[in-house]
Amino acid sequence: MSLTLHVIRKDARCLRLAWALWLSLAAAELALVALAFNSAFANAEAYSHAMRAINSLVLLWAIGGYLLAAGVILQDPPVGTKAFWLTRPISGMGLLRSKAIWVFAFLVLAPALVWVPWGVYCHFGAAGIFWGLVGDGRLALLVVFPACVIAALSGNAPRFMLYNVLLAAFVAASVAILAAAGKGFIKIDMPLLLLSVFGAAAVIVQYACRRRWLSVGLAAAGIALVLVSAVLWPNAALGRGRPRVTGSPAAALITAKIGPHRLIRLRDGRAFALQLFIDLTGLPADVALDTGYADVSLEWPDGSHLRFDGVRLSTRDIPSETYSGKPDAVAAVLRLPRRPPDLLDPESLAKFRDSWTRGQERMVRRDPTWKARPVPDYSQSQPLTVAYAAWIEVAPEVATRIGASPPRCVVSMDAFLVRPLVVATVALGHPNGESGDGARVNVQSSEMSYIPELKNTYLDASIVYDSAPNCPLQSFVYDSRGGKPGDVWENGFFSGTEMNAFPRADLGFISVHLPAGRLWRTDHWVEDPAWRPSARLVAVTLESAGSFNRVLQADRLVPNWGGEP
Amino acid sequence: MNTIETRNLSHRYGRTEVLHDLTLEVPEGRVFALLGANGAGKTTAIKVLMNLLRPSAGSARVLGVDSVRLGPAELGRIGYVSENQEMPGWMTVRGLLDYCRPFYPTWDRGLESRLLREFELPEWRRIRDLSRGMAMKAALLSSLAYRPRLLVLDEPFSGLDALAREEFVHGILEVAGFGEWTVFVSSHDIEEVERLADTVALLDSGRLSFAESTDSLLGRFRRIEAVTPSGDPRPPPGMLEWSREGARVRYVVGDYSADQLGRWAGEQGPGASAEAVPMTLREIFIALARKSRSRAKEAAL
Numbered sequence A: 001m002s003l004t005l006h007v008i009r010k011d012a013r014c015l016r017l018a019w020a021l022w023l024s025l026a027a028a029e030l031a032l033v034a035l036a037f038n039s040a041f042a043n044a045e046a047y048s049h050a051m052r053a054i055n056s057l058v059l060l061w062a063i064g065g066y067l068l069a070a071g072v073i074l075q076d077p078p079v080g081t082k083a084f085w086l087t088r089p090i091s092g093m094g095l096l097r098s099k100a101i102w103v104f105a106f107l108v109l110a111p112a113l114v115w116v117p118w119g120v121y122c123h124f125g126a127a128g129i130f131w132g133l134v135g136d137g138r139l140a141l142l143v144v145f146p147a148c149v150i151a152a153l154s155g156n157a158p159r160f161m162l163y164n165v166l167l168a169a170f171v172a173a174s175v176a177i178l179a180a181a182g183k184g185f186i187k188i189d190m191p192l193l194l195l196s197v198f199g200a201a202a203v204i205v206q207y208a209c210r211r212r213w214l215s216v217g218l219a220a221a222g223i224a225l226v227l228v229s230a231v232l233w234p235n236a237a238l239g240r241g242r243p244r245v246t247g248s249p250a251a252a253l254i255t256a257k258i259g260p261h262r263l264i265r266l267r268d269g270r271a272f273a274l275q276l277f278i279d280l281t282g283l284p285a286d287v288a289l290d291t292g293y294a295d296v297s298l299e300w301p302d303g304s305h306l307r308f309d310g311v312r313l314s315t316r317d318i319p320s321e322t323y324s325g326k327p328d329a330v331a332a333v334l335r336l337p338r339r340p341p342d343l344l345d346p347e348s349l350a351k352f353r354d355s356w357t358r359g360q361e362r363m364v365r366r367d368p369t370w371k372a373r374p375v376p377d378y379s380q381s382q383p384l385t386v387a388y389a390a391w392i393e394v395a396p397e398v399a400t401r402i403g404a405s406p407p408r409c410v411v412s413m414d415a416f417l418v419r420p421l422v423v424a425t426v427a428l429g430h431p432n433g434e435s436g437d438g439a440r441v442n443v444q445s446s447e448m449s450y451i452p453e454l455k456n457t458y459l460d461a462s463i464v465y466d467s468a469p470n471c472p473l474q475s476f477v478y479d480s481r482g483g484k485p486g487d488v489w490e491n492g493f494f495s496g497t498e499m500n501a502f503p504r505a506d507l508g509f510i511s512v513h514l515p516a517g518r519l520w521r522t523d524h525w526v527e528d529p530a531w532r533p534s535a536r537l538v539a540v541t542l543e544s545a546g547s548f549n550r551v552l553q554a555d556r557l558v559p560n561w562g563g564e565p
Numbered sequence B: 001m002n003t004i005e006t007r008n009l010s011h012r013y014g015r016t017e018v019l020h021d022l023t024l025e026v027p028e029g030r031v032f033a034l035l036g037a038n039g040a041g042k043t044t045a046i047k048v049l050m051n052l053l054r055p056s057a058g059s060a061r062v063l064g065v066d067s068v069r070l071g072p073a074e075l076g077r078i079g080y081v082s083e084n085q086e087m088p089g090w091m092t093v094r095g096l097l098d099y100c101r102p103f104y105p106t107w108d109r110g111l112e113s114r115l116l117r118e119f120e121l122p123e124w125r126r127i128r129d130l131s132r133g134m135a136m137k138a139a140l141l142s143s144l145a146y147r148p149r150l151l152v153l154d155e156p157f158s159g160l161d162a163l164a165r166e167e168f169v170h171g172i173l174e175v176a177g178f179g180e181w182t183v184f185v186s187s188h189d190i191e192e193v194e195r196l197a198d199t200v201a202l203l204d205s206g207r208l209s210f211a212e213s214t215d216s217l218l219g220r221f222r223r224i225e226a227v228t229p230s231g232d233p234r235p236p237p238g239m240l241e242w243s244r245e246g247a248r249v250r251y252v253v254g255d256y257s258a259d260q261l262g263r264w265a266g267e268q269g270p271g272a273s274a275e276a277v278p279m280t281l282r283e284i285f286i287a288l289a290r291k292s293r294s295r296a297k298e299a300a301l
Helices: A002-037 A044-075 A092-114 A116-121 A125-154 A157-180 A189-209 A212-232 A235-239 A249-253 A346-366 A396-404 B042-049 B093-103 B109-119 B132-144 B162-176 B190-196 B214-220 B258-267 B281-300
Strands: A255-267 A270-281 A288-299 A305-315 A386-393 A408-427 A432-436 A439-447 A458-467 A473-481 A488-494 A508-515 A518-521 A524-527 A536-554 A559-561 B002-013 B016-027 B031-035 B057-062 B078-082 B150-154 B182-187 B199-204 B207-213 B222-227 B240-245 B248-253 B273-278
Touching (some): A002 A092, A002 A439, A002 A458, A002 B093, A044 A092, A044 A157, A044 A508, A092 A116, A092 A125, A092 A189, A116 A125, A125 A189, A125 A212, A157 A212, A189 A212, A249 A536, A255 A536, A270 A396, A288 A536, A408 A432, A408 A439, A439 A473, A439 A536, A458 A473, B002 B042, B002 B182, B016 B042, B016 B057, B016 B182, B031 B190, B042 B057, B042 B150, B042 B182, B078 B132, B093 B109, B093 B132, B109 B132, B109 B162, B132 B150, B132 B162, B162 B190, B190 B281, B199 B214, B199 B281, B207 B214, B222 B258, B240 B281, B248 B281, B258 B273
Parallel strands (some): B031 B182, B031 B199, B078 B150, B150 B182
Antiparallel strands (some): A270 A386, A288 A305, A305 A386, A408 A536, A432 A439, A458 A508, A473 A488, A473 A536, A518 A524, B002 B057, B199 B207, B222 B248, B240 B248
């Protein structure tokens, strides 16, 4: 062990300047984040620049980490006959141990530790900080591990660069091949696992017995296996890796059925994709839908069938205007956006159709090439929650066959439920911040950015936020309360993460519109009587609320033919 | 006991065999020189001995261990200096010694200090900033200070000026004088080897021509300078480099004996005389190399 530490010290001495410079990139990123969170930037544009700078730093950091990892391996390359260590009393495995510890300590753990003070400052809690460390470490590992494998197999800098060029060409070719094979959705876990196992095996073989062609062969076999498995493995293999969550009591209340809208999409006049809708009802009020997977089987009377496994189910829109959990936020509000008009009475439905038609006519007047879309076939019989859509890309011949001879459809689905939780409530009106429950949110400015000529009645609020890895922020809700406790008027703003700062993937900056508190009346502004000066922004996360599975059947698919998606 | 033994050792690079059936023994305590022209296979032989390359056939034992099984225990008793070795150029000389020291339980700090002084190495200069001679001396120092039982030197004199060679040889001779240490040196620099080696072997196109003690080699090779006034002198069997200018004849014999020379001179007729001139290792090497080249040309024709 003392020799292992001795080699580690040697590498640390050799690379100390480069490493310090590299680590300072992470520190600089942290400093910029801290500045952004503490009102150091004057306006939204400045924030935007700061976030771009952070992303650039992160890119530099990733490249630097890649080169540093290669550098530490190439200090004592296990390839060739000229390396100094080869004739010194240290075994290949001993050297590998030193290198592995060095890479882990200096390139994986150290940059993750840089962010610990930030987690403490943001009150992410011990669990949040720990999982943040794990997440950051995993991302750093994604950067340095390939560099270690390639460096261990190349042995010198020029060959390392050559192998990188070959790898880049391979990745580009793989993407093209997968696209050609129609593999639009591939779970990355299995290829990553295969690459990791074969890459590690290649490195161990190289250090243990220095048989380069055996090691390169192992690595190449791993890469080939990934490609072959991605192209040839049935989708079922991909579906097996899907996440599983324990059942939820709420799941018992849910009913699901294959909806009436089964769409076959057309492109250039040829059918190419089948879209199934799955309708869910009985979703508890405090629960929202997350993603899901389904195995879809189409069966024709003559006994022939087609099977599509691991098809991803996606919600057409994630409910955004939802939150619950804070002491005075008594009501959980779950609404599906783009509310279908079947909720409306016949008069409202007629208004909707009229509005749609006029809107399309307006678009045609504005742009003669615009093709007016027909009014969506909403009806009152349509279920309330058309929740899931399953897209299955099929050959045009298959789609045509489905249209000509509608098959029986069996769907075995797994769906995941989430529960919205409020993690921070920030008062508006002046720069303000809030941290706790795993997230830190700062409203940097709420400024009038409207142009008077446009009669814009909105403010732009600049929000900087970060959240612990187990607490991703899903949305910001504008909350202006009435006089009666428990009354909530919410105005939802879905956030996502507009600016993803790697490796802190949950760090983000967003600019949202807020009611300005004034209205334009013919030729002058008046105060908005509904304006509540005590308005707040509520940051919402989604916690897992279990899962449910069902087997659904439709005796006969009745496809509608659709146009361009 | 032999420090190094090889049995029918061969090594191929693809289809090219660069070492063919090498069988030799290096007894403990000897300074053994492996000579040969460029491309003769000397470096390959050493790389196989050091487990840097695997033999294609045959076997080698170093310090009693199969060369392919050489591990830290054996490498802790072997010093290796090669012109091909990549030194950690970013280290200072002091840093190099500090780095190497913990690997060797037998490291002798007194010897380190003495050699550092004698080699006049600048302690705080980076290896990459040293001259070639200085860098080789630093490598030698880092391979001597733990008193290895076997010191392997691969072309150590390449690119060194006369003074650097002198100091380098001096260092090696000093090691050789320390006790039962074995030095295995490969070189095509014969003058330096002659001063060092007590046993030499010649590698010719991957094949061993001979391996014997320097004294024996210098004893059996002679340049014969003869005067044969009458008749057509007949070359003796096995001679090398036959040349004749009128009555004067010169050639080299590899199995000199005064009786044999006297008999040959007598066979050349009345008035013939012959004198045997001792040869240097360099002259022997050149004579053998020319013989080998002419044999190769004949084979090619």
